[in-house]
Amino acid sequence: MNILENVELICLCIIISSFAQHGFTIIELGVRSVVSPLSSWELEVWSLISSEEIGSGSVKQTLLFLLNVFTNITKCMLFDLSHRTLARQGTCLSRPQFGVFYRHAVPMGTTAKEEMNKFWDKNNKLNRPMSPHITIYQWSVPMMMSITHRGTGVGLSGGISAFALLALVLPDSYPYYLDLIHSLSIGPALLGLAKFGIAFPLSYHTLNGIRHLFWDSGKGFTLPEVYRSGYVVIALSILTSIAAIAYM
Numbered sequence: 001m002n003i004l005e006n007v008e009l010i011c012l013c014i015i016i017s018s019f020a021q022h023g024f025t026i027i028e029l030g031v032r033s034v035v036s037p038l039s040s041w042e043l044e045v046w047s048l049i050s051s052e053e054i055g056s057g058s059v060k061q062t063l064l065f066l067l068n069v070f071t072n073i074t075k076c077m078l079f080d081l082s083h084r085t086l087a088r089q090g091t092c093l094s095r096p097q098f099g100v101f102y103r104h105a106v107p108m109g110t111t112a113k114e115e116m117n118k119f120w121d122k123n124n125k126l127n128r129p130m131s132p133h134i135t136i137y138q139w140s141v142p143m144m145m146s147i148t149h150r151g152t153g154v155g156l157s158g159g160i161s162a163f164a165l166l167a168l169v170l171p172d173s174y175p176y177y178l179d180l181i182h183s184l185s186i187g188p189a190l191l192g193l194a195k196f197g198i199a200f201p202l203s204y205h206t207l208n209g210i211r212h213l214f215w216d217s218g219k220g221f222t223l224p225e226v227y228r229s230g231y232v233v234i235a236l237s238i239l240t241s242i243a244a245i246a247y248m
Contacts, residue, residue, distance in 0.1 A: 141230045149208045152201035159198075192245055199244040204237035 137143070167174065211229050214220055220229055 142226050145208065145230050145233070149205060149212075152205040155201050156205060195245045195248055196241055199241040199248075200237060203240040203244070204233070207233045207236050207240075 170177070211220075211233055214229075220226065
């Protein structure tokens with residue numbers, strides 16, 4: 001078998017697989033032709049398959065035959081589908097119960113932009129919040145803790161990355177810059193606040209992460225348990241941060 005016949009055979013396999021995607025087989029059509037009348041496109045397929053042309057001649061002739069079958073199938077299916085759709089729409093619109101939907105349908109001359117403007121104007125007149133917006137939600141402890149958990153995670157990852165980068169590019173060592181900060185005499189209050197800003201994200205993100213790991217076991221999801229565990233995490237985070245400041 002030469003290269004051309006190999007290519008033709010591959011094309012033949014592709015077309016056969018396309019028939020399988022249409023959802024019919026030769027056996028199915030044969031059985032259905034006996035049990036119940038076939039539709040227009042099914043009759044077209046059955047007449048083509050029943051002819052003696054299939055399988056005769058070379059691979060190229062068979063390929064051309066299947067291409068012809070595939071083209072006729074597509075045309076017949078589209079024709080049959082369009083007629084069924086038009087018939088169904090005509091039946092629905094002729095029924096009394098569908099007249100309500102027809103009378104209240106949007107006029108064809110109305111554009112989508114005009115309808116959208118009417119929708120927003122109506123919401124403005126009724127003083128409705130423009131969703132999606134964070135102000136339409138009532139703030140709660142789980143909501144604030146979830147946002148804080150993500151914020152502390154971003155801050156910790158960014159701070160550690162910046163510290164590592166500065167350690168690589170700055171000319172002096174870490175003790176030099178630590179002594180430089182102590183020599184600034186910024187005051188105990190501001191220094192304690194800076195230490196708390198470093199200690200709290202670490203302690204909160206760690207403790208709340210343990211809380212999330214406990215949730216992975218499938219427990220603690222009732223509303224009282226969520227609030228209770230949230231208050232515990234907040235209290236422990238503040239206490240451990242103060243202890244870390246006192247130690248430093």
